[in-house]
Amino acid sequence: MKTVLHLLWLIAAALLLSACAGSLQREGGSAVQLRGTGDLGLVIERASGHVTLVNTSTREAYARVGGLGDLSHASVVYSRDARYAYVFGRDGGLSKIDLLEARIVKRVIQSGNAIGGSISQDGRIVVAQNYTPGGIKAFDAETLELLAEVPAEYAPGKFSKVVGLADVPGNRFAYALFDGGEIWVSDFSDPKKPLTQRFPAGQQPYDGLVTPNGRHYLAGLFGEDGIAMLDLWQPELGARKILEKYGKGEEKLPVFKMPHLRGWSMAAGRAWLPAIGRHDVLMADADTWRERGRVAVKGQPVFVMASPDGRQIWVNFAFPDNGWVQVIDTLSGKVVQTLQPGKAVLHMEFTPRGEAVWISARDDNRVLIYDTRTFRQLGSLTAEAPSGIFFTSRAARIGF
Amino acid sequence: MSTRPALRRLLAAFCLGGLAGISLAQPSPARQQELIHLVRQDCGSCHGMTLQGGLGPALLPSTLADKPAESLVATIVYGRPGTAMPPWQRFLAEDEAQWIVGRLLEGFPK
Numbered sequence: 001m002k003t004v005l006h007l008l009w010l011i012a013a014a015l016l017l018s019a020c021a022g023s024l025q026r027e028g029g030s031a032v033q034l035r036g037t038g039d040l041g042l043v044i045e046r047a048s049g050h051v052t053l054v055n056t057s058t059r060e061a062y063a064r065v066g067g068l069g070d071l072s073h074a075s076v077v078y079s080r081d082a083r084y085a086y087v088f089g090r091d092g093g094l095s096k097i098d099l100l101e102a103r104i105v106k107r108v109i110q111s112g113n114a115i116g117g118s119i120s121q122d123g124r125i126v127v128a129q130n131y132t133p134g135g136i137k138a139f140d141a142e143t144l145e146l147l148a149e150v151p152a153e154y155a156p157g158k159f160s161k162v163v164g165l166a167d168v169p170g171n172r173f174a175y176a177l178f179d180g181g182e183i184w185v186s187d188f189s190d191p192k193k194p195l196t197q198r199f200p201a202g203q204q205p206y207d208g209l210v211t212p213n214g215r216h217y218l219a220g221l222f223g224e225d226g227i228a229m230l231d232l233w234q235p236e237l238g239a240r241k242i243l244e245k246y247g248k249g250e251e252k253l254p255v256f257k258m259p260h261l262r263g264w265s266m267a268a269g270r271a272w273l274p275a276i277g278r279h280d281v282l283m284a285d286a287d288t289w290r291e292r293g294r295v296a297v298k299g300q301p302v303f304v305m306a307s308p309d310g311r312q313i314w315v316n317f318a319f320p321d322n323g324w325v326q327v328i329d330t331l332s333g334k335v336v337q338t339l340q341p342g343k344a345v346l347h348m349e350f351t352p353r354g355e356a357v358w359i360s361a362r363d364d365n366r367v368l369i370y371d372t373r374t375f376r377q378l379g380s381l382t383a384e385a386p387s388g389i390f391f392t393s394r395a396a397r398i399g400f
Numbered sequence: 401m402s403t404r405p406a407l408r409r410l411l412a413a414f415c416l417g418g419l420a421g422i423s424l425a426q427p428s429p430a431r432q433q434e435l436i437h438l439v440r441q442d443c444g445s446c447h448g449m450t451l452q453g454g455l456g457p458a459l460l461p462s463t464l465a466d467k468p469a470e471s472l473v474a475t476i477v478y479g480r481p482g483t484a485m486p487p488w489q490r491f492l493a494e495d496e497a498q499w500i501v502g503r504l505l506e507g508f509p510k
Contacts (some may be wrong), residue, residue, distance in 0.1 A: 046449065072449035090448060113453060131454060161455065178455065204484070206455070222484060254479065254486035257445045258455060319442045320491065344441070362441070 041391035063102035080123035154180030164208020176205035252277025267306035
């Protein structure tokens, strides 16, 4: 009798062990498969405080992590080893997720109202940008301990919402002040004593980007037609305006959602940028920064994203045109494809070398995967109100 | 559901209607669901999904309490020129904007 019991125990233990081994575990399990992370990423599920971890080779979800708070407008940056995702939540939560163990390894509440973040060139500092109280805060990337903050006090007692935070070479961060109308560059060479330079930019910068080489910082302006550009190699020249008066004084169309800018705007020797209050994508020459034309599209562009090879620009739109996606061919400068991936398309992300693009359709609770050459749908996965999609290929890019 | 919130709602609707001088028509239950979704998701892109503010200000009972309801309704319908608040008249009838303001003032439904 005793030996039979013993045997049963052994069998049960063996079964349990084999169940644990071999695969990543859902919801915070601990068994880790030895593998790289280059084809992994995550999808924000904005309404439920979860992220779904995904594999772009198998085109599948492999785990889900919860407990991340308010993830509307959440964004993500990756550690330089591309193993950890830093998730910046709307409620000021900053969570560090291990993609291999599929669990939260650290989480802090850093402010009341945040909209994104960035990671330094050397990978040691993670910075969050905040609406209230307006400013940026720097954290140790390892421990998430607070290192320093720079309040966005642009006039005595006046604080601005911060937008468009981007890492730039030299462990510096560039960002824009929506209410202050300035571009600031903070140097974190000494992580606890940042030094900040200020540059007048224009009315109501709504987002910003740094070019992939880290040289030019561009802040899109909401309060006037134009984009403020700072040459970070020659900051003493100050910010100047490009694409000025692109609206030609015509009455603006209403903007039901603010566009987003990132370094994916550069392709085929040009910058491709959303117009504000016009249903156009603007093209600027990447050398002279003069306007090179514009492409009429279906609605107010939100994301204007170049594929990794720069051949295509994928565009999604603000409400009420947020069911459409259009593709511009950068050689001809023409719209070559119009897709209807689903209801409320919020975001798009290219696989590292761009053979596929993943698109989130919030109101369909689906992420759709398209072939970028044939425009055929390759697959889809379910996610609860998916918004941002972030692949680890961002880990190695300036300005992501 | 207790009668108090219902009563309050009725009262709010009455006051709003009185203030703005417009009919008290309530959107149908299905339309109410659409409006809730619109406010949380699409107004939420600027005001935050929890309406605690973002690029636009918070739309919470505590922050709106001392603002005249009719001006809030007008802000929604016509927008605020010179700011990022767009006009919603293409998508919302005036009584729907009124209904939204009524709900915002008492704490917006999930």
